[in-house]
Amino acid sequence: MRGVIGEVEEKLRSNEYKMTPKREYVLRVLLENKDKHLSAEEVYNLVKIKAPDVGLATVYRTLELFSSFDIIHSMDFGDGRKRYEFGVDNGDGHRHHHLICVQCGKIIEMNEDLLEDLEERVNRTYNFTISDHELKIFGRCSECMPKNKKE
Amino acid sequence: MRGVIGEVEEKLRSNEYKMTPKREYVLRVLLENKDKHLSAEEVYNLVKIKAPDVGLATVYRTLELFSSFDIIHSMDFGDGRKRYEFGVDNGDGHRHHHLICVQCGKIIEMNEDLLEDLEERVNRTYNFTISDHELKIFGRCSECMPKNKKE
DNA sequence: CTAGATGCAAATCGTTTGCACCAAT
DNA sequence: ATTGGTGCAAACGATTTGCATCTAG
Numbered sequence: 001m002r003g004v005i006g007e008v009e010e011k012l013r014s015n016e017y018k019m020t021p022k023r024e025y026v027l028r029v030l031l032e033n034k035d036k037h038l039s040a041e042e043v044y045n046l047v048k049i050k051a052p053d054v055g056l057a058t059v060y061r062t063l064e065l066f067s068s069f070d071i072i073h074s075m076d077f078g079d080g081r082k083r084y085e086f087g088v089d090n091g092d093g094h095r096h097h098h099l100i101c102v103q104c105g106k107i108i109e110m111n112e113d114l115l116e117d118l119e120e121r122v123n124r125t126y127n128f129t130i131s132d133h134e135l136k137i138f139g140r141c142s143e144c145m146p147k148n149k150k151e
Numbered sequence: 152m153r154g155v156i157g158e159v160e161e162k163l164r165s166n167e168y169k170m171t172p173k174r175e176y177v178l179r180v181l182l183e184n185k186d187k188h189l190s191a192e193e194v195y196n197l198v199k200i201k202a203p204d205v206g207l208a209t210v211y212r213t214l215e216l217f218s219s220f221d222i223i224h225s226m227d228f229g230d231g232r233k234r235y236e237f238g239v240d241n242g243d244g245h246r247h248h249h250l251i252c253v254q255c256g257k258i259i260e261m262n263e264d265l266l267e268d269l270e271e272r273v274n275r276t277y278n279f280t281i282s283d284h285e286l287k288i289f290g291r292c293s294e295c296m297p298k299n300k301k302e
Numbered sequence: 303c304t305a306g307a308t309g310c311a312a313a314t315c316g317t318t319t320g321c322a323c324c325a326a327t
Numbered sequence: 328a329t330t331g332g333t334g335c336a337a338a339c340g341a342t343t344t345g346c347a348t349c350t351a352g
Binding site: 169171190191192207208211212215231232233 | 315316317318319325326327
């Protein structure tokens, strides 16, 4: 994990940006919560535990900075605020799909890529060069949809 | 097209809501712009041409009302505002996928459903009961991606 | 020293809400 | 009359920005 921070630092440095302590805290929070999808305010609150003097604006600016370098990825699940995740760009586009439970709000991440043939088809049919995609699937998770309950 | 308005009126009426002139203008604007994805403010501006005394709040309230009856569908393309389209719910979930050109901002609509087998798989693998899904594909449209230009 | 980084508060922007008034049953 | 519909302005919540200060190279 330490390596990741170094990589990010290098990425910033090579573009005249600094890896400051505050920025490192933001990054750590994102790294330690890879599975979650934190909002700016949630990141802010977690960073404040370690750096109580941090400002919300700094968190926003840092998230924006990281986003612009594709270090993290922002998304929205329709709740009016952006959410961030440490983004694994594997080179040929982002591959994170989310199952969003409309009942309990849980978000399940599906990391497998299931859209390859679809991309092919879109490319050909619409002459559209895909760089990324985002798939949100709404429904009910297993806990919210008991076997014996229909809807 | 006149029939659609009647249908909507009926849908509202059967739930104790009225199809008022203002609401009809909002609906008409959406109908006349099926291919576009208008924001609340854009709808407002178009409605104002016919009904200059309309208020923005009414437009928001009407859009919310129509959404709650699945007459229209709201979505967001990451530009910080909700966008609305006259929604064709074919009964087994919504099927609108969008190709979003990251260069010119054009939004191409794909109405075919390409995700049926994916849904099957998700249902089985994650025990997740799908009610809807939303797929956004980012990239460059044919006009913004000349054959001889690589990226 | 100089430019970027930061905190704070004010500003912004899309959207929502409270309230008084209007319209239709 | 009663209930829902509407305009206006104020309220809101997430995000951004202006500015003075701080800090690292």
